[in-house]
Amino acid sequence: MGLEKNLTRKAGRAIGDYGMVAEGDRVMVALSGGKDSWTLLHVLEALRRKAPVEFSLIAVTINPGFPGFRSDVVEDALKGLGIEYHIERSNIYGVVSEKVEDEESWCSFCARLRRGILYRLARELGCTKIALGHHADDLIESLLMSALYNGELRSMPPVLHAEDGENIVIRPLCYVYEAETAAFAAAQGFPVIGCGCPVCGGSAMKRHKVKALLNKLEAEDPGIKSSLLAALGNVKPMFLMDKRYY
Numbered sequence: 001m002g003l004e005k006n007l008t009r010k011a012g013r014a015i016g017d018y019g020m021v022a023e024g025d026r027v028m029v030a031l032s033g034g035k036d037s038w039t040l041l042h043v044l045e046a047l048r049r050k051a052p053v054e055f056s057l058i059a060v061t062i063n064p065g066f067p068g069f070r071s072d073v074v075e076d077a078l079k080g081l082g083i084e085y086h087i088e089r090s091n092i093y094g095v096v097s098e099k100v101e102d103e104e105s106w107c108s109f110c111a112r113l114r115r116g117i118l119y120r121l122a123r124e125l126g127c128t129k130i131a132l133g134h135h136a137d138d139l140i141e142s143l144l145m146s147a148l149y150n151g152e153l154r155s156m157p158p159v160l161h162a163e164d165g166e167n168i169v170i171r172p173l174c175y176v177y178e179a180e181t182a183a184f185a186a187a188q189g190f191p192v193i194g195c196g197c198p199v200c201g202g203s204a205m206k207r208h209k210v211k212a213l214l215n216k217l218e219a220e221d222p223g224i225k226s227s228l229l230a231a232l233g234n235v236k237p238m239f240l241m242d243k244r245y246y
Contacts, residue, residue, distance in 0.1 A: 003180070003183060003184045003187055004042075004043075004046065004184065006180070007039065007043050007173075007176055007180060007181075007184055008043050008046050008047055010173075010175040010176050011040075011043045011044070011047060011172040011173060011175070011176065012047055013175060014158060014171075014172050014173070014174050014175050015047070015170075015172055017158070018158040018159050018170075019159070020129070020131075020158065020159060020170040020172060021051070021053065021055050021129065021170070022053060022055075022128075023053040023054060023055070024053075024054065024055065024128075025053075025055040025056075025128045025129050026055070026056050026057075026058065026125075026126055026127045026128050026129075027044065027055055027056065027057050027058070027127065027128070027129045027130075027131050027170075028057075028058055028059075028060050028118070028121065028122050028125065028127040028129065028130045028131065029041045029044060029057055029058070029059045029060065029131045030060055030062075030118055030130060030131065030132050030133065031059040031060060031061045031074060031078075031085075032061070032062075032133070032195065033061065033070070033071075033073065033074045033191070033192065033193035033194075033195075034133070034192060034193070034194075034195070035181050035182055035184075035185035035186075035190065035192050036133035036134070036135055036173065036178070036181045036185075037133040038185055038188075038190035038191075038192065039133065039173070039176075039181040039184050039185055039190075040131060040132075040133040040172065040173055041057070041059055041083070042184075042188065042190075043172065043173070044057055044131060044172060045057060045083065056084075057083060057084065058083075058084045058085065058086060058125060058127065059078055059083055059084070059085040059086070060085070060086045060087075060088065060118070060121055060125070061074050061075070061085070061086075061087050061088070062088045062090055062092070062114055062117055062118070063087060063088065063089045063090060064090055064092035064093055064110065064114070064195070064196070064197075065089070065090060065091050065092055065093035065094060066092075066093045066195060066196030066197050067093075067196060068194070068196040069193070069194075069195065069196035070193045070196075071087050071089075073191050073193050074087070074191070074193065075087055076191075077190075077191045086121065086125060088117060088121060090113075090117055092110055092113045092114065092117075093197075095113060096109055096110050096113070106197065107197075107205065107207070110197070118130055118167075119162060119164060119166070119167045122166075122167050123166065123167075128168070129168050129169075129170050130167060130168065130169045130170070131169075131170050131171070131172060132169060132170070132171050133171075133173055133181075134156050134171045134173065134174070135173040135174070135176045135177060135178050135180075135181055136173075136174060136175060136176060136177045136178075136225065136229050137177055137178040137211070137214070137225065138156060138178075139155045139156050139171075139174055139229065139232060140155075140214060140225055140228045140229055140232075141207055141210045141211055141214065142154075142155040142156050143155040143228065143231075143232060144210050144213075144214070144228075145206055145207060145210050148210070149206055153235075153240070155232055156171060156174075157171075158170065158171050158174045159171075175229075177225065214228075
């Protein structure tokens, strides 16, 4: 099976399983310029053209103000694709630099700021759903991070109804693994750009530790990741220790 066919099949199954897209939806695709968000945009556009329901897409890129972030590269590519888009310039870098001293906290604080901007833009642009490019590895890593560092069993849900009571976040790539998005982005020649964050990729960051652990386990015992992903949809509360179920 070809890469594109495999990705659209998995994304289509996720959309169907969790009712992510409905007739008349205007879906905002959060396009960071990375391999995952480019793959998401391509897959959703492919599905839109043949879907049994009508929905529209708009690609939204937030320029965080990090030195070297090339939103112009993203914009040029989007012009060539003929897809509706919006580039939002922000001062995330300035705010994070001023308020956060611990580098390990940059990512979570930056993510909250981005989320707030996306929620605002969704209202302003008339979007009914916000599609994020989180893939299966992201969900698995979040599960382990929550358990290891926060004492919780939680992850990124395929569909999230925001606390503001208005926005709905969807993750159509929840069945797709990072290796698949990387291979597809390379094959398609997407203009992948980095986030430009000066602390991104630091070896001390918790997510990078968990990612390295998972990749090591998967290399030693293939199937670990698929088992963890399956576990997210096969919860048995009576065999856990949450007192609310007793």
